Amino acid sequence: MNFFNIIDLLAEADPDVLDRFSSRRAVFNSLGTVAQRTALATSPLFLGALFQKAYAGTASLPTDILNYALTLELLEADFYRQFLAAGQIPAGADFNAITVIKNHEDVHVAYLRTAIIAAGGTPVSGTATTGIRFNPSLLPATYADQLKYAQVLEDTGVRAYKGRAAELIGTDLLTPVLQIHSIEARHAAHIRTMRGQQPWVSLGDDLATDARFQAAYTSGVASSTKTAIALGGTTYGIPAYNPAQPSPAESNQQQGAAGTKLAVLITTGIGSTTYLADDAAAAFDEPLQAAEVLDSSRAGGLLA
């Protein structure tokens, strides 16, 4: 087994592989004497450890991704349970809309639980009193303020699914997860309409300048980052947060960075038409990394 042949083959498939190993010379030199190198490099265990290290922080099993989604769906479902129980929602259209949304979140919880169990994983859990639930002490007294939490939870859910869809490429999970993702966007749009906001994210959003909620529309992390999340009776992994590359904020007006190709400015860079900053931001929703979503400034701070 030729170590360099393996690396070269891998480099053809994954152009970033040499970056991951810093450089092949550096890796090889770190291995010790020639004899040690020869012995090590022919050992499958060595190769396994090397790849594990090279790709550390990029790995999540599908059950990890589903448990992350289930965490957010349980949080949403429990929020709507408390929202409905608080008795402030006007009867009629408002009450009916929140009920429709609550039912969808319950369906998402059931679907994700089933999928995790089918894959041999342990689903995170939550009830009204234990596990993953919305912190009851955060539920505001007034309907108007309760709706703000609903908007933030939905907008964050949209960003969260978006942030991990690429990890599901090549699996049969991608499509159903995207079917949930766009339903969450419909929820978000309706709640925004109920609040007198535009259905889409806008630079003029009231919550984008509200200290309690604005983190949902920015990016980055406020607290320490973890890669193992212990919640709701189990532990699952999330990708390590990369402080050098926070997700774009929702106000972002450039899109389409691909490898060495730079993002294009939507306002002036996509043809002869000039677009307003607000429209450039609104036309694209932005993803969030798992560590950003679970940060104390966002969904992580809403957990009991």
Add this chain to the structure above:
Amino acid sequence: MSDTLRPTDSQSPQPGQPLLARIKRRSFFMYAGATAGATALVLAGCSKDTSTPSSATGNVSFGTGDASVLNYAYALEQLEAAFYAKVAALTVSPLLAAEVPYFAKVATHEAIHRDFLRTAINRDFGGTIIPDLTPKFDSIDFTKRVKAPADTKLGILDAAKAFEDLGVAAYNGAAKLLKSPVYLGIAGQIVSVEARHAAYVRDLILPGSFATNEAGDVLGFDRQLAPAAVLTIAQNYVEQTLNGSTIGQ
């Protein structure tokens, strides 16, 4: 990349099945603990698959590979943008006064999607871009806000709902045909905005119908449609003949 690596079509989510259908080529990376690495591999392995789509007069082919999926999205955005541009240009609009500025916003979002996709395709897949489509909106009555039960033509809101719901289903159904995480990310960034549009327009037609089920829908899950099904519907609004048989191949 062979077709056997691609997950099979499923109209409805099936909770018991998804994770069991793993992909052999990925398994190496799963052992190495690398989802992102596998993604990059799939991308690299497939990036040469694209061929130049034909653009013979009256016939639009989408080519293959990620370029074909982007061109497919570009076709749909062209249609949406043309529709909303026509609504925005009406000197006498049947829309309510409060709806007009929102429709102007949506028109701009769709124009941005169209122009962005054209820019991205020309940058990343030079020479593969499909031609400008000629819209055919003779089945839409632009003097009507919504159609009356006896009308054969769609009103503006009916057509807007049809386009938005179709767009959401199209992006959801085509995502699995994309190899590159970059383009999947872009599709995800656009589809949720289309879903917001769809919810808004649905609520105008019937308050509270933003995400309610219609025939064939699964509770709590948005629609997903394969390109062939989407283009059959889209064909009604385009003069050229759309041939999507190679999309994603």
